[in-house]
Amino acid sequence: MNVDTVSGRLVVVTGAGSGIGAALALEAARRGAAAVAVLDVDLTTAEQTADAIRFADTGAAAVAERCDVTDALALRRLAEELCAEHGAPGLVCANAGVTAAGGPLLEADLADARWVFEVNFFGVLATLQAFGRPMATSGEPGRLLVTGSEHSLGLPHAGAGAYTASKHAVLGVCEALRAELPPHLGVSVLCPGLTASRIWASGSRRPAQFGGPAEAQPLAQQVIERGMSAEVVAARAFDGIEAGHFLIPTHYNARSYADARTAEAAEAFDRLGEIDTQSWDVTEVATAIFTELAAAESETHIEPT
Numbered sequence: 001m002n003v004d005t006v007s008g009r010l011v012v013v014t015g016a017g018s019g020i021g022a023a024l025a026l027e028a029a030r031r032g033a034a035a036v037a038v039l040d041v042d043l044t045t046a047e048q049t050a051d052a053i054r055f056a057d058t059g060a061a062a063v064a065e066r067c068d069v070t071d072a073l074a075l076r077r078l079a080e081e082l083c084a085e086h087g088a089p090g091l092v093c094a095n096a097g098v099t100a101a102g103g104p105l106l107e108a109d110l111a112d113a114r115w116v117f118e119v120n121f122f123g124v125l126a127t128l129q130a131f132g133r134p135m136a137t138s139g140e141p142g143r144l145l146v147t148g149s150e151h152s153l154g155l156p157h158a159g160a161g162a163y164t165a166s167k168h169a170v171l172g173v174c175e176a177l178r179a180e181l182p183p184h185l186g187v188s189v190l191c192p193g194l195t196a197s198r199i200w201a202s203g204s205r206r207p208a209q210f211g212g213p214a215e216a217q218p219l220a221q222q223v224i225e226r227g228m229s230a231e232v233v234a235a236r237a238f239d240g241i242e243a244g245h246f247l248i249p250t251h252y253n254a255r256s257y258a259d260a261r262t263a264e265a266a267e268a269f270d271r272l273g274e275i276d277t278q279s280w281d282v283t284e285v286a287t288a289i290f291t292e293l294a295a296a297e298s299e300t301h302i303e304p305t
């Protein structure tokens with residue numbers, strides 16, 4: 001689907017107080033959005049992004065709201081309010097995400113992994129449901145953008161296992177949505193590589209039930225600060241959205257991880273060879289069952305002569 005879903009429409013961005021989310025919110029305004037909902041668990045930074053949008057003088061209205069994507073009920077209420085005021089969004093960027101302390105998975109603290117999934121997986125799903133449902137019923141063209149990662153496509157580096165798994169999980173969500181969404185809606189998954197942001201500090205906001213605030217790792221900060229600028233990532237994201245692409249990578253170097261995954265899968269199937277005479281394709285099996293059931297049903301309805 002290659003349709004402009006941004007011009008003159010509401011664009012919603014979660015995690016828009018910093019980094020990639022702030023850049024997506026600003027880029028939405030530059031590309032003609034009528035209003036940008038700048039949502040973040042940190043209202044102060046959300047307001048800073050909204051101020052930057054107003055300062056950019058694009059004509060877009062900016063609405064800053066405190067929003068914790070792990071609170072599905074609050075998200076639904078906020079979605080209802082925003083839709084009532086601005087109409088169903090043309091674009092929703094489910095971008096908020098966190099990373100936890102690095103280290104080998106066998107030694108990892110499960111609380112870290114649960115928190116990462118709470119925000120990066122359940123928070124994304126809750127965002128997609130809260131805004132996707134009114135978008136589906138509105139009948140207007142729209143797009144859902146999920147910020148995945150190069151970690152969605154392969155393994156750029158070890159030591160971030162739970163984060164990698166959460167980013168694979170949202171790729172799965174997007175693939176499933178692609179098959180399920182009504183034709184007027186599209187979905188894209190943004191797969192950035194190393195990007196300059198404050199993600200290295202995300203542990204400082206870890207809630208008590210997941211172990212409370214965690215200390216940032218100085219090396220992580222140094223590495224992240226050398227990343228691509230979030231503005232370039234956002235511009236590439238919108239180019240991909242405008243073209244209607246499903247996968248939107250932003251860093252060419254990440255291609256090697258994706259290629260390695262694809263090549264390994266191909267080699268594994270080549271080793272297996274075409275040794276089966278029967279197919280266990282789930283859709284084919286389910287279709288066969290439906291056909292058998294329908295045939296049995298019609299037999300039981302044959303009127304006696």
Ligand SMILES: NC(=O)c1ccc[n+]([C@@H]2O[C@H](COP(=O)([O-])OP(=O)(O)OC[C@H]3O[C@@H](n4cnc5c(N)ncnc54)[C@H](O)[C@@H]3O)[C@@H](O)[C@H]2O)c1
Binds near residue numbers: 227
């Ligand atoms: N920086 C990178 O190298 C990189 C690379 C690939 C993908 N990503 C992804 O990009 C997205 C944005 O991260 P970033 O790098 O801009 O980091 P960032 O920390 O600069 O921005 C993330 C924002 O999300 C907000 N946030 C955190 N938890 C939240 C919650 N529960 N509810 C609402 N908002 C919440 C934070 O307050 C912050 O403003 C994340 O999904 C991240 O996984 C980042």
